[in-house]
Amino acid sequence: MRPATVRGRIRAFALDLPEAYEDLPWGEVVAKVNRKVFVFLGVDEPDDDRYGFTVKLAESHDQALSLPCTRPTGYGLGRAGWVTVSIGPDTPPVAVCTDWVTESYRLVAPKRLSRLLD
Template identity: 50%
Template sequence: MTDVSSPLVSPLADLLAHALAYPEAWEDHPWGETVVKVRQKIFVFLGRDGDSGCHVTVKLPRSGPFALDMPNCAPTGYGLGRAGWITATFAAGEDVPSDLLRGWIKESYQAVAPRKLAALL
């Protein structure tokens, strides 16, 4: 088994494994992007921007205003930003704050999952 803290594991692979650990979470690939859903609802988008870096999109009803103060975060396009979705973009070689993103994934799961599942956390 590979240690997820190992530099050999990409930040996106680590975040994907984290998201998939939530109750009833499963991976899907609509629009050519990796997403994690709870039942039929997406709670995290995990994307790679070619060789230039990666992006993570989550729904942040509580911490969204604070996330938007970060220079690499912006409201998500396609009208999702108005519903509290935030996209964090990281350039190739840039440090990815995995602990912070794990917390955001948890918040997004709790915002999207049915109440009974969210209460299991």
């Protein structure tokens, strides 16, 4: 599957979560809930197949960082649990990526919205 296709599926999944919406701060596509970012999707570059995404993880943080396609996020965000995932041949299946998006959503969304996922 092409990186752009994987990114598109992750983006669609994120925006389908309760009260999630897309924003473009700093020229970068993000998904937010309650004005808080829960997934960074990078810049829309139609001719560029180098895609990735960034999520905040707690439970699966160490497991995610054990994969070759991940790294702690820069700008000090890695210390707060944010993980950047490069989309490519080493990326886990889309289902794993969307589980990470869900985990990130639950960490930043109000409890009333997180409960809607149960």
